[in-house]
Amino acid sequence: MNYSVGEIANIVSGNVIGDDQISVSEVYFDSRKIGLSDNGLFVAIVSDKSDGHDFAQECYLKGVRVFMVSKPLDLRGTQILVDDTLMALQKLAAHHRSTFGGKVIGITGSNGKTTVKERLFSLLKDHFNVFQSPKSFNSQIGVPLSLLKLKAQNDLALIEAGISKQSEMSSLEEMVKPEIGILTHLGDAHDSGFSSRSVKLKEKLVLFRQANLLIFPYDLGVATTIREELPKIRLVSWSRKNQECDLFISSEKLSPKATQIELRIKGQSYQLEVPFSDKASLDNLYTCLALAMVFEISMESTFVKIKSWQSLDMRLKIETGLNDCNLINDSYNADWDSLSVALEQLKTMDPSKSNVAILSELEESFDNQNFEFLRDLLHSAKVDIFIGIGHSFGQTKVKFAKSNYFFDSTEDFLHGFRSSKFKNNNILIKGRRSFHFERIYDVLKRSSHEALLEVDLSAVIHNYNTFKMNLKRETKVLAMVKAFSYGTGALEISKILEYHQVDYLGVAYPDEGIQLRENGISTPIMVMNPDIGSFNKLIDHNLEPEIFDFSHLDVLIKFLEARNATLPIHLKLETGMNRLGFQMNQLDDLISLLKSAKSVKIASIFSHLAQSDQKDDSFTHEQFTRFESMSEIICNAFGSIPRHILNTDGVINYTTKQYEMVRLGIGLYGYCSDASFSENLEVVSSFKTRVSHIKNVGTDETIGYGRTGRMIHEGRIAIIPVGYADGLDRHLGNGKWKVMINDKLYPTIGNICMDMSMIEIDASVNIGDEVIIFGKKPTINEMSSVLGTIPYEILTKPSRRVRRVYFKD
Numbered sequence: 001m002n003y004s005v006g007e008i009a010n011i012v013s014g015n016v017i018g019d020d021q022i023s024v025s026e027v028y029f030d031s032r033k034i035g036l037s038d039n040g041l042f043v044a045i046v047s048d049k050s051d052g053h054d055f056a057q058e059c060y061l062k063g064v065r066v067f068m069v070s071k072p073l074d075l076r077g078t079q080i081l082v083d084d085t086l087m088a089l090q091k092l093a094a095h096h097r098s099t100f101g102g103k104v105i106g107i108t109g110s111n112g113k114t115t116v117k118e119r120l121f122s123l124l125k126d127h128f129n130v131f132q133s134p135k136s137f138n139s140q141i142g143v144p145l146s147l148l149k150l151k152a153q154n155d156l157a158l159i160e161a162g163i164s165k166q167s168e169m170s171s172l173e174e175m176v177k178p179e180i181g182i183l184t185h186l187g188d189a190h191d192s193g194f195s196s197r198s199v200k201l202k203e204k205l206v207l208f209r210q211a212n213l214l215i216f217p218y219d220l221g222v223a224t225t226i227r228e229e230l231p232k233i234r235l236v237s238w239s240r241k242n243q244e245c246d247l248f249i250s251s252e253k254l255s256p257k258a259t260q261i262e263l264r265i266k267g268q269s270y271q272l273e274v275p276f277s278d279k280a281s282l283d284n285l286y287t288c289l290a291l292a293m294v295f296e297i298s299m300e301s302t303f304v305k306i307k308s309w310q311s312l313d314m315r316l317k318i319e320t321g322l323n324d325c326n327l328i329n330d331s332y333n334a335d336w337d338s339l340s341v342a343l344e345q346l347k348t349m350d351p352s353k354s355n356v357a358i359l360s361e362l363e364e365s366f367d368n369q370n371f372e373f374l375r376d377l378l379h380s381a382k383v384d385i386f387i388g389i390g391h392s393f394g395q396t397k398v399k400f401a402k403s404n405y406f407f408d409s410t411e412d413f414l415h416g417f418r419s420s421k422f423k424n425n426n427i428l429i430k431g432r433r434s435f436h437f438e439r440i441y442d443v444l445k446r447s448s449h450e451a452l453l454e455v456d457l458s459a460v461i462h463n464y465n466t467f468k469m470n471l472k473r474e475t476k477v478l479a480m481v482k483a484f485s486y487g488t489g490a491l492e493i494s495k496i497l498e499y500h501q502v503d504y505l506g507v508a509y510p511d512e513g514i515q516l517r518e519n520g521i522s523t524p525i526m527v528m529n530p531d532i533g534s535f536n537k538l539i540d541h542n543l544e545p546e547i548f549d550f551s552h553l554d555v556l557i558k559f560l561e562a563r564n565a566t567l568p569i570h571l572k573l574e575t576g577m578n579r580l581g582f583q584m585n586q587l588d589d590l591i592s593l594l595k596s597a598k599s600v601k602i603a604s605i606f607s608h609l610a611q612s613d614q615k616d617d618s619f620t621h622e623q624f625t626r627f628e629s630m631s632e633i634i635c636n637a638f639g640s641i642p643r644h645i646l647n648t649d650g651v652i653n654y655t656t657k658q659y660e661m662v663r664l665g666i667g668l669y670g671y672c673s674d675a676s677f678s679e680n681l682e683v684v685s686s687f688k689t690r691v692s693h694i695k696n697v698g699t700d701e702t703i704g705y706g707r708t709g710r711m712i713h714e715g716r717i718a719i720i721p722v723g724y725a726d727g728l729d730r731h732l733g734n735g736k737w738k739v740m741i742n743d744k745l746y747p748t749i750g751n752i753c754m755d756m757s758m759i760e761i762d763a764s765v766n767i768g769d770e771v772i773i774f775g776k777k778p779t780i781n782e783m784s785s786v787l788g789t790i791p792y793e794i795l796t797k798p799s800r801r802v803r804r805v806y807f808k809d
Helices: 005-012 052-061 085-098 113-124 142-147 169-176 197-208 223-229 279-294 299-306 336-347 368-380 391-395 410-416 438-444 457-468 482-486 490-499 510-518 532-540 550-563 584-596 618-638 648-653 780-787 791-795
Strands: 015-017 026-028 040-043 066-069 078-081 103-108 130-132 156-160 180-183 213-217 234-239 247-255 258-265 268-274 317-320 326-330 354-360 383-389 403-407 425-430 452-456 476-480 504-507 525-527 544-547 567-572 600-606 661-664 685-690 693-697 715-720 738-741 744-747 757-761 770-774 803-807
Touching (some): 005 015, 005 066, 005 078, 005 085, 040 085, 066 085, 103 113, 113 156, 113 299, 142 156, 169 197, 197 223, 247 279, 258 279, 268 279, 268 299, 326 336, 336 425, 368 383, 383 391, 391 403, 410 438, 452 457, 510 532, 532 544, 532 550, 544 550, 600 661, 744 757, 770 780, 780 791
Parallel strands (some): 026 040, 066 078, 180 213, 213 234, 383 403, 452 803, 476 661, 504 525, 525 544
Antiparallel strands (some): 015 078, 452 685, 685 770, 715 757, 738 744, 738 770
């Protein structure tokens, strides 16, 4: 979006106090998510919990100069005065939507909205310039913020809409106005906000009252209601029971990690194998196939993409725990439908072990009907031991399992239930985020080392899509996963990127690429530092080497000819970095050699920028000129060849030089040099541990090696099991760094040791409390500033003995 203050005021019927000519291109409502901003509008939303007007001064200090308010503020800057800021935000979004020339697909349902949206994006992005609403932006605030991000170059938008009570959908529909609707599911989520399930269905259907077409699962039994509520809409449905539906699933053969499917689409039969077997993922798949059918996208090409889908959007993670236990970790989510999926997984676990379910309260307040329904689910899953955490469980006499234990809070459970009680069990750990069940998981997992690096896969994809929205539709992306994916884990990051149809992956060394191939990654992989002794491996694993000099090229050609093999190569050109690459005066010989060789094919031409973080830099423009001149000579000899020179900062600062491909590295992990752009990115990595010991220390006593830490008064220190061997730099000792414990920062004291560190704490800290070394706060940028280095180095510091834990919202 790009509006002047005056235009916004006219759209929302507001009055301007200040300069009405200021241009606005970003909208904020959360002061915590604002970076240095010079073109942002802060909307002061008033809710039951907070008043955005109270944070306007903080926003001003961050550079915001335009404010939408419902009461005048004593504040420098321009204000747009309206009666209701939320309604004004929605009115602005509705106007912006009305200027959009493409189609909007509105997605709603009790669950599955975000997964369907993301999977549709992966299917449609090669056919359309697709915008998708960020993460789960589906609320009264999230929907308008999503719509305001629509750009003129988008020709299709995927927008989620979620409701939790009656009369909410009308305002969302007035903004979204989808041409195509998708109803994913109708389940128990938010039932308490509606007088009946029928009323909830009718409320959801309000989103589609002006749509032309609606896709829905026929087996929900809602077709009659839909026809009554939306008599003019075209209906497209899928079913496992009704052969008359547009998409009919005639057979599903399930195995633990895959499903063989036979289905009929418009009378034509197809067979497909997918790498998941849970009902929720299969339901989402069929919804996506129905839309592909509507757009007349080839089913054969669609199936190829679907085969690379991973079940990463399932939050379930199965690991070995202590005392020969199996752990199913779903510690970030809890509602009735996902609970059913998780219990189905528990039921399929090792039958020689007894089943344990550790569950938190759900969103709804429990009553007798809820308790009885939960009891039936647990009995069906053959749960032997039930542990309920939350106040509601203590108020029931329902017998959920053979053995039942209730605790008011996670803290009470950790203090009152010994982990030694668990032996030879299958344990499901499932709770809402607010219960922090990851603490329970940490206690029950089998690990001698308590440091972990949390990797948010949703944030990786959010960052990937943020950059994608700044690229032309035809521009390809090479994602750098070298150096263990900047410390986060190459395989897991590659899987999620492949699922989202990244065009290329980049690794530093052949062994990194081999690991990906051996774990099923099929995306093209470029190897940036191939050594001559690795050429055999490159051929065997279909890896594409970077070639930067004649010595490597000569040997590679001879090697390929001897094996009667061919291999794509990536030519690196020297344009000013003065590191590696062919120079201008070598191009004639290079072209001559390549023309005579039939065993190599040029997959791309590329170079590196020396100062991509500098905007409008004269040397960088000289590099572009050299690159274009050199690549033109090569292309004149061989025809059109993809070119790439931009990295993360280059994409931001020199977007007109995208050529045919760009390389994304550190930007995928949430970092770039542009402070404004970085506010659109999300933190991927959080380095965490827990307090292992607490010690009382007297005045003037010293702490640690070299006695460099000294207590100036009587106090307490915490010992954490993380040291410089884990990646906590030794220069961060003696108060130079602070860690976060219970939302408060505490300084290091004494030198960082190899395997542990000491933290000066107060009386509020307890053994077992979570310690954040870096993440959302304190940040990697802050740590790199203290150490006088760059975020790249900090990201790659956590050692391999630090356990990586992956989750996806």
